[in-house]
Structures are given as structure tokens and as C-alpha cells.
Amino acid sequence: MSARQLTLALSKGRIFEETLPLLAAAGIEVLEDPEKSRKLILPTNRPDVRVVLVRASDVPTYVQYGGADLGVCGKDTLLEHEAEWGGAGNVGLYQPLDLGIARCRMSVAVRADFDYARAVRQGARLKVATKYVAIARDFFASKGVHVDLIKLYGSMELAPLTGLADAIVDLVSTGNTLKANHLVEVERIMDISSRLVVNQGALKVKREALRPILDAFARASQPQGVAA
Ligand code: AMP
Numbered sequence: 451m452s453a454r455q456l457t458l459a460l461s462k463g464r465i466f467e468e469t470l471p472l473l474a475a476a477g478i479e480v481l482e483d484p485e486k487s488r489k490l491i492l493p494t495n496r497p498d499v500r501v502v503l504v505r506a507s508d509v510p511t512y513v514q515y516g517g518a519d520l521g522v523c524g525k526d527t528l529l530e531h532e533a534e535w536g537g538a539g540n541v542g543l544y545q546p547l548d549l550g551i552a553r554c555r556m557s558v559a560v561r562a563d564f565d566y567a568r569a570v571r572q573g574a575r576l577k578v579a580t581k582y583v584a585i586a587r588d589f590f591a592s593k594g595v596h597v598d599l600i601k602l603y604g605s606m607e608l609a610p611l612t613g614l615a616d617a618i619v620d621l622v623s624t625g626n627t628l629k630a631n632h633l634v635e636v637e638r639i640m641d642i643s644s645r646l647v648v649n650q651g652a653l654k655v656k657r658e659a660l661r662p663i664l665d666a667f668a669r670a671s672q673p674q675g676v677a678a
Contacts, residue, residue: 454659456499456652459513459521461506465644468551469522476666498659507531510647514543519652520660522549525642526556526582526621533584544653546664547646549671554623556585558637561610566617566636570595579609580619589619589639607631 458473460466462484470480479495484503492501504512509523510531528545532538558578560566569576570593579600580586590597600615607627609615621642622628622635646667653660 454498454656456520456656456659456663457518458499458501459504459509459518460501461509461523462503464552465506465522465524466503468644469549472549472551472667472670475670476663478663510541510543513647513649514541516649516651518649519656520646520648520663522551522644522646524552524621524644525640526585528645528647530582530584542650544648544650545645546648547668547671549644549646549667551671552642552644554621554642556582556619556639556642557622557635558589558617558619558639559607559610559622559628559633559635560617562632562634564610564616569616576617577615578617578619579606579615581606582619585639586619589637607633 460469466484473480473494477496478499480492480501481494482489482492484492490503492503494500502512502518506523507527507530509518509521510528512518513521528543532541535541558566573596575596575598576590577600578586578590578597579602581602581604583599583601586597586599600609602609606618606620608631609618610633611631617636618633619639625635628635646664648660648664
């Protein structure tokens with residue numbers, strides 16, 4: 451692929467939808483709706499720019515290895531990816547921008563009838579189910595709380611209801627999912643938003659093609675603070 455061709459990795463759903471206005475600000479329009487098409491490579495109005503649809507947790511991998519030049523993924527996904535590689539320094543992804551999109555928070559939730567504060571005070575060993583093992587491990591270690599982490603890939607809300615775990619660590623947006631499952635949020639671990647990540651090689655070789663897009667994204671995004 452030529453030094454002018456750019457591939458952008460996105461995941462379907464909230465990140466895709468909320469990246470569209472940023473792409474529009476860069477003069478880029480995706481020509482197919484991923485909800486209506488089965489295609490994984492979507493053309494844009496620019497012959498030199500295409501979008502590839504991947505799982506959210508695969509975005510950093512695609513960009514790291516150069517399967518995509520740039521991508522958008524949540525801070526949660528990035529932190530878990532970096533932990534797998536033993537730290538951000540080993541991953542080599544350039545993270546120029548907090549885009550301020552797909553905002554939510556990472557929280558601890560328990561059954562409404564579970565006295566979390568008391569269990570923590572008494573130094574109980576907690577069983578915590580989560581997809582976000584690295585974030586959960588760091589958080590409870592920083593609090594000095596002993597936990598047994600149980601890795602799940604989805605439907606975390608079910609874990610405290612079935613006795614699999616005392617608590618979960620999950621993303622919360624409106625809080626409706628917790629409420630519907632009689633769970634309550636007891637700790638807010640961190641605010642989450644999506645970041646732009648860029649392949650470091652592409653940044654050098656495709657700088658001219660990337661620059662206007664990075665500039666347009668920076669102008670159009672509303673970060674919730676300085677990118678971590
Ligand atoms: P809510 O009911 O609005 O609090 O949304 C919670 C559910 O949506 C949980 O299952 C989360 O895993 C998921 N969720 C919420 N926000 C996001 C996000 N920004 N990215 C990915 N998943 C999310």
C-alpha cells in the first residue's frame with residue numbers, strides 16, 4: 451500500500467457513531483453503514499482512506515502491528531492492552547489525542563444487599579468478576595484490598611446475582627444496566643473516553659497524509675482533560 455493510503459480501525463457501535471462527526475470535520479465520509487452491511491472494509495469518499503471494522507479490543511493490536519495506520523479505542527481497552535504487553539512503553543502506539551467520545555466510567559458494583567464498605571473495612575477477601583482484569587488489579591492493589599479476580603468476557607452483572615462473585619468491575623454509562631439487575635455502584639475507578647492511536651511507523655512514513663486528519667480531529671474533539 452502506498453504512503454498515501456490510510457487505514458482507520460474502528461469498532462461498531464458507539465465508537466463508530468461518535469467518530470463520524472470527527473471524520474466529517476476532516477472531510478471524510480464513510481460510504482456504507484456497518485449496521486446494514488456485512489462488509490469489514492468500508493470505503494470513504496476519499497479513495498486514499500478506508501475504514502476497517504474490528505472488535506474494540508483488537509483496535510490497539512491492528513494499529514500496533516500496522517494492519518491499520520490509526521484507530522479509535524477506549525481508555526479501558528488501551529490500559530488492558532498495555533498491561534498485556536507489560537507497560538505502555540512496550541506497545542509503541544502513539545496516542546496524540548483524547549477525543550472525548552464514548553464517555554463512561556469504570557466502576558465497582560455489588561448487589562444492593564451486599565455491605566461493600568464493611569467487607570473492605572474488615573479486610574475480607576473479595577471475589578471480583580470482570581473483563582478488565584488489569585484495571586481491577588491495579589485499583590484494588592492501590593486500596594490494599596485483597597481480591598480474587600475472575601475473568602469474564604461479558605454479562606458481568608450476572609456474577610453477583612449467581613454467587614460467582616461479590617463484586618464486578620465494569621463500564622457504566624447511564625447506570626440503567628446496573629439498576630435493571632439490582633446492582634449498585636460503590637466505587638468509581640476512573641472516567642473513560644476514547645483515544646486516537648497511531649502506528650509509530652505510519653507517523654513517520656505517512657506524516658503528510660496523517661497530519662490534516664490529526665489536526666481536524668484535534669479541532670473537532672472535546673477532550674475531558676489532557677490525554678493520559
Ligand atoms: P448503562 O446501562 O448505560 O450504564 O451501560 C452499561 C452497559 O453498557 C455495560 O454493559 C457496559 O459494559 C456498556 N458500556 C457503557 N458505556 C460503554 C462504552 N463507552 N464502551 C463500551 N461499553 C460501554
